[in-house]
Amino acid sequence: MNSFSFCSSMKYSFKIASVWGIPIELHITFILLMVAVAILSYPTFYLFALILFLFVFVVLHEMAHTFVARHYNIKVRKIVLYPIGGVSEIEEIPENPSIEWRLAISGPATSLLIGAVLYAASLFITIAVAPTTISASLTTAGSLILDLATLNLLLGGFNLIPAFPMDGGRVFRAILAERMKFTDATKYAAYIGRLFGIAMVVFGIIFYGYFLLIVVGLFVYIGATEEAEQTIVSTTLARVRVSDVTCAEIGSVTPENTLAEAMEVMFKFRYHDAIVEKDGIYQGLVVWDELVKVKPEQRSQLTISQMPLRKISVFQGESVLEAQKIMVSQKIAVMPVVERDNPEKVTCVLTTEGLAAAYDRAKNLR
Ligand SMILES: [Zn+2]
Known part of the structure; x- marks a missing residue:
């Protein structure tokens, strides 16, 4: 499977490894499942070994998605393992059908391929090796490999069911798109x-x-x-322009203002970030998170000019989606809006409330 973000709100997962800088996490329910299986499969631990190996192959399935995503410069946030399978959390699902189907099919294709290879290996063990040696451990290995072959084929096949957002469903959407x-x-x-x-x-x-x-x-x-x-x-x-959204006015601060003064302005306008202007020229944003890092007793001595400023802005003609993406990635609640022919002058700001209103309007537009 690969997902956009519908699981990102679930927090209970633990990082076990990382591949290409992408964390691989175990969800707590997966850990509980493994504990339960270990207890249930005592004393042979066959089922435990089977599931443990299966999840190595689930990781390979997810890594195939990641590999293709990287090829198309699509960022993968993380891979999370749940009892029902793995999920690659992808930053942005491409709106390009030819990329999406490749990205989606890579996982099941890998599982099917692994299944076929393991099936061949188990045939080799049971037919060519086992009768001559009659080793119990080899027979167990043979049936473990055969079971894993079956599970990989099932994993690949099941994910190809056209049930969006499963892999097969994404291929289906790409075909429709x-x-x-x-x-x-x-x-x-x-x-x-x-x-x-x-x-x-x-x-x-x-x-x-x-x-x-x-x-x-x-x-x-x-x-x-x-x-x-x-x-x-x-x-x-993406079709709504920033200029279509009601712009708010918020107070600005100057580089000479102390941090305490800036925080007062932020309180007054109820926004967590303040626009810094010098003689009407936009200097950047100072964000609340940076301000609260400064010790309270120093806030009346330090000035805004000593703080790191983020020079972020959008043009009026830009899409609201673009503005929203920047606000989310920069963790800011206000977005200065500037005119294309005068990017130094902030005409108004787009706030999170403005975004919410645009969101509601966009919903009704469809
Ligand atoms: Zn998949």
Whole structure:
């Protein structure tokens, strides 16, 4: 699987390794599962070994996604392992069908390939080696490899089900997006994804042995709903210009102001960041996080000119989506808006409230 951000709010995961600078994390539910399996599979630990190996292959599946993402300069935030599989959290899902299907199919293709190789290896062990040596440990190894082959084939095959946002669903959306608008393709793919999600839950309830499908089904249902919403809103936000959004006025400070004075202005206008201007010329933003790092007793001595300033601004003609991305990545609540022919002069600011209003409008536009 690979996901946009619908899991990023879940915090309970622990980093175990990193590959190409991308952290690989274990979700707490995965750790609990491993403990439970270890206890249940005592004294042979066969099941424990099986699941442990399987998750090495799940990591390889995710790394295939990451490898392709890197090839297209798409940032992968992290890889998280859940009991139901791995998730590569991707910064931005490409709105380019030819990239998306390659990115999505790389994981299942890797799993299927590993499955085929392991299957061949297990055949080799059971047919060519085992009868001559009749070693018990080799037989166990042979059946472990055969089980892993089957699981990898299942992992690859299952992920190819066109249930957006699973891999197969992304391939499906990419195919649709070749023929229609990206937002429409997402809408249809998410609709099919939700149907699959419901079907999986129902199947898991009826057939007790497949209870994990209930979890996967919910995951697919919620994931499809959230990602479709996000995609549609951000595609619409991309069409709204900064100049279409009501701009707020906030107080500015000068480089000569003390930090204490600047904080007063911030309090008064209820914003966590302040615009620094010198003779009406924009100098940059001073952010609350930097100010509170300074000891309270020093705040009336130090001036704004001694603080690090971030020279961030957007043009009026820029899309709200672009402004929002910068605000999120820079963790700022206000975005100075400047005119293209006079980038030194801040005409107004885009605030988080302004963004929220634009968001609501964008939603109604579709
Ligand atoms: Zn995948």
